[in-house]
Amino acid sequence: MASTSSTAANCMRIKLSGVGKRYRREWILRRIDLDFQEGGRYGITGPNGSGKSTLLKMLSGHLTPTKGEIEFLHQNKTVEIGQVYNHLAYAAPYIELIEEFTLDEAIRFHERFRPLLPGLTLDAMIDRLGLKRARSRPLAQFSSGMKQRVKLALACCTAADYLLLDEPTTNLDEQGIAWYQELLQDFVGDRLLIVASNVADDYRICPTLIDIMAYKLARPKR
Secondary structure, eight states: OOOOOOOTTOOEEEEEEEEEEEETTEEEEEEEEEEEOTTOEEEEEOOTTSSHHHHHHHHTTSSOOSEEEEEEEETTEEOOGGGGGGGEEEEOTTSOOOTTSBHHHHHHHHHHHSOBOTTOOHHHHHHHHTOGGGTTSBGGGSOHHHHHHHHHHHHHTBOOSEEEEESTTTTOOHHHHHHHHHHHHHHOTTSEEEEEOSOGGGGTTOSEEEEGGGGTSSOOOO
16 A cells, blocks of 8 residues: 655644653652654653653643643644644553444544544555454454554554554564554654654654653652
8 A cells, every 4th residue: 555644734843841740749750841843753761660651641631740831832823732632643552442343343433533644545544454354353352463553553544743652562573563663654754753662663763762761860849
């Protein structure tokens, strides 16, 4: 299938100023000053439990910082927090699929809320997934690797202005990892991409790496 890319209109920028996140008395992250530029590709690295997923949830608008501010800008205009989801595509192990749906039904249901990139059709998505024989099976019967492919394809092939991928090669074998990297090459285009992982294969496409541990070491001031 021919590759499809985004358009120059997909200009999303996210600025974090003094951002910190605390659960009860424990600071998970603090003093984050970052500027995710339009069209940038960023890898968020660090060990398990270090706060990578917490950062992505704040970048998605699903978590509110305890301190500091996050500014979402689309074409240099501020996006209100309640509208951020309209610009976002997100794949993560903790985001579940509706397993009663068949693959065909899952893609059609997704399209009711978020369109696919221009030029992509249901059949083209099935071809990209390599799951023609499974298209009429419920997702509950899919292997963990097949489900992960569906999550990644729905995220990367959605007409969104920025992409958040959390541990994207979870449950993928060697062939699946190669498929994922080809998916990124073909569909990210000029969109902002942020990948959180401690596995190099996950963020290989990202020239800018951010070590999450830099925002954990210093203790907060009283």
